[in-house]
Amino acid sequence: MTRVVNEDEQGDESEGGGNLYLLKPGIRRYTPARLLLGAVSLAALALSTSALRPSTSASKRKPLSAYDAQVLELMAKMTLDEKVGQMTEADASALKDPGDVGKYHLGSVLNGGDSDPDAGNSLQAWTDMVDRFQREAIKTRLGIPLIYGVDAVHGHNNVLGAVIFPHNIGLGCARDPKLVEKVERVTAEEVRATGINWAFAPCVTVPRDIRWGRTYEGYGEHPELPRLLGGPAVMGFQGDDLSNPLSVAACAKHYAGDGGTTWGSSMNHKVDQGDTRVDEATLRRIHLQGYISAVQAGVATIMPSYSSWNGVKCSASKRLLTDILKDELGFQGFLISDWAALDELPGDHKTQIATSINAGMDMVMEPYRYQLFFADLKELALEGKVPMSRIDDAVKRILRVKAAMGLLNKNRSPLADRTLWKSFGSPEHRQVARQAVRESLVLLKNDRQTLPLSKQASWIHVAGRSADDLGNQCGGWTIRWMGQSGEVTPSGTTILTAIRKAVGRSTKVTFSKDGTGGAGASVGVVVVGETPYAEGRGDTNDLNLAAEDAQAIANVKRAGIPVAVILLSGRPMVLGDALEKSDAFLAAWLPGTEGDGVADVLFGDYKPTGKLSFSWPRSMAQVPIHQGDANYDPLFPYGFGLTY
Ligand code: BGC
Ligand code: BGC
Numbered sequence: 001m002t003r004v005v006n007e008d009e010q011g012d013e014s015e016g017g018g019n020l021y022l023l024k025p026g027i028r029r030y031t032p033a034r035l036l037l038g039a040v041s042l043a044a045l046a047l048s049t050s051a052l053r054p055s056t057s058a059s060k061r062k063p064l065s066a067y068d069a070q071v072l073e074l075m076a077k078m079t080l081d082e083k084v085g086q087m088t089e090a091d092a093s094a095l096k097d098p099g100d101v102g103k104y105h106l107g108s109v110l111n112g113g114d115s116d117p118d119a120g121n122s123l124q125a126w127t128d129m130v131d132r133f134q135r136e137a138i139k140t141r142l143g144i145p146l147i148y149g150v151d152a153v154h155g156h157n158n159v160l161g162a163v164i165f166p167h168n169i170g171l172g173c174a175r176d177p178k179l180v181e182k183v184e185r186v187t188a189e190e191v192r193a194t195g196i197n198w199a200f201a202p203c204v205t206v207p208r209d210i211r212w213g214r215t216y217e218g219y220g221e222h223p224e225l226p227r228l229l230g231g232p233a234v235m236g237f238q239g240d241d242l243s244n245p246l247s248v249a250a251c252a253k254h255y256a257g258d259g260g261t262t263w264g265s266s267m268n269h270k271v272d273q274g275d276t277r278v279d280e281a282t283l284r285r286i287h288l289q290g291y292i293s294a295v296q297a298g299v300a301t302i303m304p305s306y307s308s309w310n311g312v313k314c315s316a317s318k319r320l321l322t323d324i325l326k327d328e329l330g331f332q333g334f335l336i337s338d339w340a341a342l343d344e345l346p347g348d349h350k351t352q353i354a355t356s357i358n359a360g361m362d363m364v365m366e367p368y369r370y371q372l373f374f375a376d377l378k379e380l381a382l383e384g385k386v387p388m389s390r391i392d393d394a395v396k397r398i399l400r401v402k403a404a405m406g407l408l409n410k411n412r413s414p415l416a417d418r419t420l421w422k423s424f425g426s427p428e429h430r431q432v433a434r435q436a437v438r439e440s441l442v443l444l445k446n447d448r449q450t451l452p453l454s455k456q457a458s459w460i461h462v463a464g465r466s467a468d469d470l471g472n473q474c475g476g477w478t479i480r481w482m483g484q485s486g487e488v489t490p491s492g493t494t495i496l497t498a499i500r501k502a503v504g505r506s507t508k509v510t511f512s513k514d515g516t517g518g519a520g521a522s523v524g525v526v527v528v529g530e531t532p533y534a535e536g537r538g539d540t541n542d543l544n545l546a547a548e549d550a551q552a553i554a555n556v557k558r559a560g561i562p563v564a565v566i567l568l569s570g571r572p573m574v575l576g577d578a579l580e581k582s583d584a585f586l587a588a589w590l591p592g593t594e595g596d597g598v599a600d601v602l603f604g605d606y607k608p609t610g611k612l613s614f615s616w617p618r619s620m621a622q623v624p625i626h627q628g629d630a631n632y633d634p635l636f637p638y639g640f641g642l643t644y
Pocket of ligand 1: 111112113114115339481
């Protein structure tokens with residue numbers, strides 16, 4: 001039996017922003033006691049109470065149900081095959097015959113993390129591929145275009161030359177809703193340039209265990225962060241009006257409690273896709289906050305999580321999908337299952353489908369077995385094991401979103417607008433990413449005013465294996481699912497290059513990976529940290545700095561010069577004596593392609609403002625650790641951050 005833990009009972013919680021009852025959208029009620037608690041913990045962090053304010057205001061946006069008349073008219077013409085097809089999503093790499101889009105009346109195609117166009121990852125190859133599938137859809141009897149999905153989780157990260165933004169963990173340290181909205185606006189534009197109209201983002205998870213390989217996908221350990229930033233992210237993707245040709249449909253994920261799983265409770269990994277063992281009040285207070293914010297902002301889609309809640313897979317939970325999300329929270333869009341996630345449910349394939357659709361799943365991501373899914377769901381409908389009313393509800397929800405996106409407007413082409421190519425990866429877009437980078441950096445230590453560095457220093461010695469490594473800067477979900485060290489994408493600025501660009505002509509900049517050769521320099525800058533990973537493959541019980549990294553820091557220290565360390569990582573790491581050996585220490589997370597933003601902070605063009613979105617442990621023995629724990633004694637508390 002699973003033990004259901006209320007984190008409150010463990011003294012494990014004093015969540016400032018999680019003090020919200022889940023009611024109909026737009027209705028918020030705070031209990032005085034919780035409001036007080038929130039105020040106290042926020043004051044302790046010296047945060048403004050604006051963090052508690054709902055993230056987005058109601059806009060002129062129409063509710064999705066406003067399109068129902070148009071949708072029902074279309075549905076009256078649809079066959080069962082056409083309805084089942086709308087509920088089916090296949091992966092592009094599995095669609096060997098593009099004609100299958102028409103044959104199975106597919107509602108959607110996606111590209112998973114490692115699913116690339118045959119012609120490579122160029123902007124042109126992506127656009128041509130998407131248009132090819134879209135043309136198949138508009139050739140069908142009813143000509144309903146595809147909603148085409150991709151993981152644009154820190155920029156349009158599958159495409160070479162796209163601007164890669166900091167992963168969400170960094171945006172959580174910036175705590176700037178306007179910035180997040182801007183970031184996702186730019187991302188939406190770059191996604192649109194390839195003809196894609198749907199992003200599997202934002203991830204509004206609350207990672208409660210930094211051993212989780214997806215920690216960086218979340219804004220932070222505290223629900224106030226997805227609560228604050230989830231809505232603005234949705235607004236950035238979708239704008240005020242989904243039919244705007246620069247908008248893409250957003251997808252809040254992974255619902256619910258993906259970040260709350262217990263170490264060792266996962267079938268396939270350690271934390272990822274495991275079981276979240278908390279009572280419903282705790283689930284609501286911690287793990288539902290980002291969804292409240294996203295639904296209020298009109299999010300078009302939500303992705304149920306691979307993980308379980310008290311032993312029941314989220315994809316099978318009627319309580320979560322229908323009762324709470326649709327009925328109570330009033331979510332009017334559609335649910336898309338995670339990658340082959342139904343395969344994880346009990347029973348045979350047909351049973352898995354029946355369970356999930358009956359629980360409230362609307363569209364199913366069946367990357368490879370889309371033909372089988374189509375056949376099985378059709379059979380289930382004919383047998384009455386999935387009631388027609390449920391199929392109709394799912395199709396209505398999918399078509400509402402398509403209608404709101406303007407996809408049912410026959411006078412409008414769903415093909416890519418290639419004039420957008422000119423702003424793809426543009427300097428203007430990079431400027432927004434650079435701002436995001438400088439706002440996300442957290443200064444953890446700065447003895448003897450080591451930082452900011454002078455642009456007139458005579459000699460800066462740069463060291464560490466990540467100083468000149470774009471791939472390590474970007475992390476997972478960059479061109480490849482797992483990311484990749486080295487020159488993962490052709491455009492972008494490494495930290496070494498950014499330093500070289502920033503200094504005056506008289507300043508000498510040298511570089512050695514292992515840190516040797518710095519004796520006599522004015523200062524050493526060492527860039528170390530994690531190498532890229534994604535999802536469960538990043539689950540680990542060892543967050544110690546790699547020996548090679550510790551050695552590079554030690555080597556620079558041995559030169560007898562001041563040492564500034566920059567850590568690139570998807571989560572806090574155990575620093576050992578690296579912190580003592582450094583005079584200044586910056587947590588830069590996974591900043592993406594714009595290394596100039598790091599230089600802005602290093603040289604004081606921007607004074608650090610980032611505040612830790614996670615508690616920083618002293619040792620692995622302290623993990624998991626969160627603000628509000630009894631005996632909370634981290635190396636650096638949640639909310640910590642120095643400035644100059
Ligand atoms: C896909 C990813 C997906 C993963 C799930 C990979 O092959 O490319 O998009 O998330 O499989 O296991
Ligand atoms: C991940 C999702 C992602 C999907 C599609 C899954 O493995 O959990 O976050 O959206 O793949 O690539």
